[in-house]
Amino acid sequence: MRRFALVCLGLWLAVGQSSLAVSPEKMSRPLREEILACQPDSLISAIVHLREQADISAIDQQLYETRASRAVRHAIVVGALRDAAEKSQEEFSAALESCRNRGEVRGYTVYWITNCVVVHATARALMEFSDRDDIQWLEKNFKVRLIEPVPIKGAQRGWHFDDNHGVPRGIRAIGAPRVWYELGITGAGRLVANLDTGVDGVHPAVSARWRGQFAPAVECWHDPVYGNTFPRDFYGHGTHVMGTICGNSLITNDSIGVAPNALWIASNAVDQDVGPEVNNDILAAFQWFADPDNNPYSIEDVPDVIQNSWGVDGRFEGYEDCFNLWNNVIINCEAAGIVVVFSAGNEGSSPQTCRSPATAAIDSVTMFAVGAVDATNDTIPPYEIASFSSRGPSDCPPYSAIKPEVCAPGVEVYSSVPDNRYEWYSGTSMAGPHVAGIVALMRQALPDAEVRDIKSILMRTALDYGPAGEDNTYGFGFVDAYEAVLRVSTNRGFVQGMIHDDSTNQPIQGASVEVIETGHGTQTSTNGFYRISLLGDSTWTLHYSAFGYLSQEHELTVAVGETTALDVQLTPAPFGILVGWILAGDSIPVKGAAVSFPSTPLPTLETDSLGAFQIQMPGDATYELSASYYDAARDTTLFVATGVTTEVVVYLESPRSLPVGPDAYGYLSFDRFDHGNVAVFDWVEISPSLGGSGTIVSLPARDSSGFAPMPFPLYFYGRVFDSLTINEYGWLSPGISHDHSFFNFTIPGTQGPSGMFAPFWDNLHDGTDGEICYYHDSVNCRFIVECNNFQYLPPSSTHLTFQAQIYSSEARPTPTGDCEIVYLYKRLDIPDASTVGIEDPTEAMACSYF
DSSP: OHHHHHHHHHHHHHHTTSOOOOOSSSBOHHHHHHHHHSOTTOEEEEEEEESOOOOHHHHHHHHHHTTOOHHHHHHHHHHHHHHHHHHHHHHHHHHHHHHHHTTSEEEEEEETTTTEEEEEEEHHHHHHHTTOTTEEEEEEOOOOOBOOOBOOTTOOOOBSSOOOOSOOHHHHHTTHHHHHHHHOOSOTTOEEEEESSBOOTTOTTTGGGBGGGTSOGGGTEEOTTTOOSSOOBSSSHHHHHHHHHHOBOTTTOOBOSSSTTOEEEEEOOTTSOOOSTTOOHHHHHHHHHHOTTSOTTOOTTSOSEEEEOBOBOTTSTTOOSSOOTTHHHHHHHHHTTOEEEEEOOSOTTSSSOOOBTTTOOSSSSSSEEEEEEEOTTTTOSSOEEOTTOOOOSOSSTTSOOOOOSEEEEOSSEEEEETTTEEEEEBSHHHHHHHHHHHHHHHHHHOTTOOHHHHHHHHHHTSBOOSSSSOBTTTBTOBOOHHHHHHHHOOSEEEEEEEEEETTTOOBOTTOEEEETTTSOEEEOOTTSEEEEEEESSEEEEEEEEOTTBOOEEEEEEEOTTOEEEOOEEEOBOOEEEEEEEEEETTTEEOTTOEEEOTTSOOOOEEOOTTSEEEEEEESSEEEEEEEEETTEEEEEEEEEOTTSEEEEEEEOBOGGGSOBOOOSSOOOBOOTTOSSSOOOOOOOOOOGGGTOOOEEOOOSSTTOEEEEEEEEEEEETTEEEEEEEEETTSOEEESOOOOOOOSOOOSSSSSSOSSEEEEEESSEEOTTTOEEEEEEETTTTEEEEEEEEEEESSOOSOEEEEEEEEEOTTTSOOTTSOOEEEEEEEEESOOTTOEEEEEOTTSSOEEEOO
């Protein structure tokens, strides 16, 4: 330490008198250029790589040959990395401390994922470090660049709910549902990760899958930027990526992820400033991923795969093409048992456009780059390469390695974004997580699968697109989750065969083959063929069924590595007849309503003028029935018996079937489409000019009212009245009112009478043929007021005829003891902007229909 201090002081005196002489042997070009351009005492953040590095290549090869478990591999590799760093960094750290005491070093951070130290030191000190024998290389500190999503022209964005209603097209295209349903593999028990902009930890599609729900948060969320202890995503990109890897909404039970039962951890170190000059976010993130709980002997915290949607190249200031600083870090992570996946970049379609580190080709599977295809055409292959997808060959010497390795869906990919929303993004950042999800499925099938074997299988099972063989557009081709999982699986056999109609011998498409013991299965193709993989040397019970047929079960034994043939003839089931009626309100038939039977191939029916429908269907079965008419709908379940007619009545429900209100007092307004206290059109003609028995209300002048005694107590908003005011403008008022305003207003309000029944309040008059009358229907205990043949002002051809019927509280009891009021309309020509409803006598409450 004393020798170093004297050298440090002597160096300061020397450079104080002359410019720095920079040697290129141990320094990257960007760092050399910065040193030459600055003063000797200028502070620079740099990464110092020590000469001694653990021989991970030899260790990895030995572990591969002995087929070591992940646990053994992780313990040995992480232990070797830690030992190499601790031993070689001791002397250099002491030198750094000495220099820091003299102001030449502001601070530093040591790393073991690769043996290096990030230092914030003067240019003078960095020059001295390059002369040390234990130092191999110095790099300028850096920040990475996010692979931004490609804008989607004309696509809808920003949904506040999961409107996917199933599985996104890209997930279907890679065959993930076959892995779930036929093999019973969903990523359960596996751990995935992404190095991105973060993850929204409360999003319903990913919140339940965060490992931090039951493990220490420090092992499950790494935030070198903001220091948050709970997952956050202020950009949205990382949440979208994680949704594609393992998203599964517990609200809608829709899987937007390839491995919907996998857990996740994450780091938000991408596309952020380096932060403190003594740190490097990417190095810290990879070191954390390699051993989140700082215990080499545990692997429950270690991810199976890390998805990376970032990279750099010569287009970014301070970088060169084939920037290889991260290579050793990634190699060490993979040696510890973690598959590292990189999105290729969105700089296509020119050649040599893959970003670093995706462009590197250290061996046949490293680095593993993923390009993007357009799988939006309802999953009908082959899929075209996305125009933006970066292409090979590699721009690293010798400039001939083929890139990318594989491709996956990357156009208009549907996934989660912050604030409980879902959006469509495009980019290779959307393709990479499809592959990461497949890795999780493969690791569930074989937890100790080697990293290089997993990547090799992904390439060998890919569907070859473009020119035959590997090419610089598609790589080896389009990933196939089902074949990849089968290839990595062990101890499995197959059952295959044809399913036919017993009476016609025709193949049955879409027949189901379910494994009783697991609950998983498959369906037949267009020619009735099925094939299913099962654990070998085991006995299984297969359940065969198809809509309209009697089901069968067969027990058989499956041998490892062999295929058992089993053809099945299904017998058509006997039928029953279903007759139904679709109604609105309590009894209004709905013509043109759609009637469907989800999860069956039965056609959608349309009701006739009576709201009726009829269909013949397989009997002795339970069905879901869905009826709809515009915004009105109703779902129900029913049983259809064999050989008989089953009848069903369905009442539609919609916002229009709900009453208006209640207001602050408790009044509700029901119309004829509502359930409960449905308004019934029970018109009683009382107009004398039409033969009725009503009493004419003689109005003394225009804009005036008449008055009528009530034959029973009029209880209204808790008050009682014995008379009723009847106004020409289509309103009634309990008691006596002398209001003469002819304009209608919104209720409640101070305009108009104090307390109001408004069957149709507007600028009306009775004209030459109109009349107002009232009548007491003593049999039904109601008081009726009719406005017959009224007109709008000024006089026009539009006419209105309507009634207000007030029922005695004894005849129709209500919860509050108030009277029930019914409005009926016989003729309405252009309702215009009238006011319809009731208002209390204080003008503070109202139940307003219009």
